[in-house]
Amino acid sequence: MIESWRWYGDLDPIALAEVAQTGARGIVTALHEIPYGEVWGTEAIAARKARVSGAGFDWVVVESLPIHENIKTGTGDLAPLFANYRQSMANLAANGITTICYNFMPLLDWTRTDLTAPVAGGGTCLRFEAHRMAAFEVHMLGRREAEADYTPDVLNRAAAWYQQATEGDRDALLASIMAGLPGAFDRYDIPGLRRALAGYADIDRTALRANYKRFLEEVIPAANDLGMRFCVHPDDPPRDILGLPRIVSDADDIGWIMNAVNAPANGLTLCAGSLGANPANDVPAIAARFADRIHFAHLRNVRKDADGSFEEAAHLDGDTDMVALCAVLLAEEARRRDAGRADHAIPFRPDHGHHILSDLDRTLIPGYPLIGRLRGLAELRGVMRALSHGRAHG
Template sequence: GIVTALHEIPYGEIWNVEQISLLKDRVQKPDLGLTWEVVESLPIHEDIKMGEGSLKELFSNYRQSLENLATVGVTTICYNFMPVLDWTRTHLKSEVLGGGTALRFSAAHMAAFEIMMLSREEAYNEYHPDAIDAGLKWISQAPKEEKDNLLNSIMAGLPGKFTRYSVEGLKEAVARYDGIGKEMLRKNYGRFLNEVIPTAEKFDIKMCVHPDDPPRNILGLPRIVSSEEDIEWILSYHSSKSNGLTLCSGSLGAGPHNDVVKIAKKFSDKIFFAHLRNVRKENDGSFEESAHLSGDTNMPKLISVLLAEERRRRAGGLGPLEIPFRPDHGHELLSDSEKNTHPGYPLIGRLRGLAELRGIIHAINNV
């Protein structure tokens, strides 16, 4: 199965049937033997997250896009509710042992970015003291090119047509959230669920929210899909069979407060999609994307939970019977560095990860 989206369409606009069908036909050419299984993502306009602007039109457009996707036969929809930024990293080519590079989040560099480049004094209270000390030392000596690279790395997680901010533009985007804390963001998310889940139910669509990446507040912005408690709130807020979770072991695993295997067991019946990657955490809040089988999350145990849930669904005739997954990101290996791929999505590195994950699945199913 293939995971893709209409990345060229600006946030808030309708995905029409013709556009969706063209992409589906491209993916599902008869000689390829592929199917479009999951949309990632059908993005949510920033005004919905802030609870302002042309909400009636934005919700209507989102519902119409859902209906159009279902008309074409694509009914698993991944999305996120992260304010301003998508996944956030400070380094896109951090060298790893054995060769190759990985995505990395340096708490020191992020603290320096917030304190010195965004002038956020509050960040002194939001990062580990060791990270702040190291970050301020680095930025005091860093040339402009390194600071520019840091901004570009932080912007790299923004998909599709989303504007890449300058420092001043990012300040303005963050300032729009002044006065919006966790409870207000939850309220706005609840409104979103109330507006779209009935349509999802009508067309048997599985909406699966992606966790925050990293699972902590950054830039002073609240995050509301960062923990077991957050997920429980979301799934309890709207108990519909269409309201579910994308289990991203890399995003959740970057938080020392999260036990990913425990979370998977607790919410297994609401997992409609999975990102199976791994990270190694550090004491100051930093983390690096590891090889799929060598990070802090026990990947065989996690996959065992998902396979057990699939068996439960098949035994009870419950749908969806399978949980589609992808290796998500991967290390940049060998000739990957010569290709102009989006950060985190190298061909060889992701194929290695996929092969490892498929090996675990095959072993568990045949022991």
């Protein structure tokens, strides 16, 4: 597998020279500075690739080429947005970059309520606390319909938290929820978030699926022509949130997507953490079912609570059997290699990580520390090396 590292370009306080010391040789990046819906120009792509190559890396995956919200809601004249998207694809392909990770989550990307939850032994992690999310939805946002999404116990704890929370506590909660948005665009205050949510008032699961299918029909034929691979990232968390439908949360959702436009280019980013936050998901089994459509993998782990809360665990210590998952991915690589595919290797990156040691003294992108991800990469590297050795000598 191709050991890779997510890097945010000029927005990233971690330098490529530091990444080089992790041993990773693939870079996963994007042009986060370009607003959604605008074309990624050839010169900008080439400049980013030159920086990556000049530091000794290959740019192996785009994460991500964002989808404009109008495409998700199906509103306005979408032809220019689809044309711009396909042009960005063509410009990436012209620079030899052919794998695109993307998501179809309405409005928000990954969502957490705490960016610095303590972990045993010291350090911090990202956490989704059910009662804090309920407090945000019901008491701060004023979305009373949210009461139906939580148990009475969670709602009671939400009310208690809100009553004792300071203005600083509430501001910190909003900032944590907004932190999952990549790049420099579309951060919301409470009134702004209410207005943005209003744009989804008439969008239910069926409507969002229809808009997603239209997107796939617009871009996957172009991906086939360009020799590109698209890989959808699962919802994070894998549940409806803020009244917004989530449609990439389990095996049934993934199966629907793969069949909506049934082509090898229409694939999956196997995110162990996102899928693992749903108690009903068996992540290694999902990986095995869709192995031939996995074009990219995010390897991280989560530890779940009964009330719907979860937090980022150490890469080998959460609820997902990471060794079993790695075995599935290595077996799929071997199958592709045996079939004579030159592109048999699957890029992966250690996703998220605990903020530990010197990470705690730096201002870093939440969830993307240096030492914490290095620890995860080293652990995953060891697992894969052992499994590969066993396969070769078994």
